[in-house]
Amino acid sequence: MALITNIQHFLNENGEVPELNSETMELLKFLIEIIESASIAYERPISLASVNCRAVTYGEKCDGEIEVWIDPDSHIIGWECLECEEEGTISNWEKTQWDKRDLVQH
Ligand SMILES: [Zn+2]
Structure with a gap:
């Protein structure tokens, strides 16, 4: 199941994280x-995320490793679990507090 997300939808008008329920x-x-894993390694075509899969299938947590990449044209982050079918995209992450690109430049 593809999880298409726009990170701005999780933030308030000041770009901060509002009160969210625990699931969200x-x-x-x-x-x-x-976002942090992909932006730190944004010059690499593909890298592994610092977090594992959270998909639950038939009551079993997947916990597989997740590959991340950034589309060079759209800058949309793509991610995919190496164990199960879980995948998704994250858009509008640039210039958020989790954009780590500037830390590795210079
Ligand atoms: Zn998985």
Whole structure:
């Protein structure tokens, strides 16, 4: 199942994380890890995320490793679990507090 997300939908008008229920917060933390992993390694075509899969299939948590990449044209982050079918995209992550690109430049 593809999880298409726009990270701005999780933020308020100041770009901050508002009060979220625990389920949404868990998802946001997962997406943040992916953004940080992808943006730190944005010059690499593909890299592994610092977080593992959170998909639950038939009551079993997957826990597989997740590959991340950034589309060079759209800058949309793509991610995919190496164990199960879980995959997704994250858009509008640039210039958020989790955009780590500037830390590795210069
Ligand atoms: Zn998985």
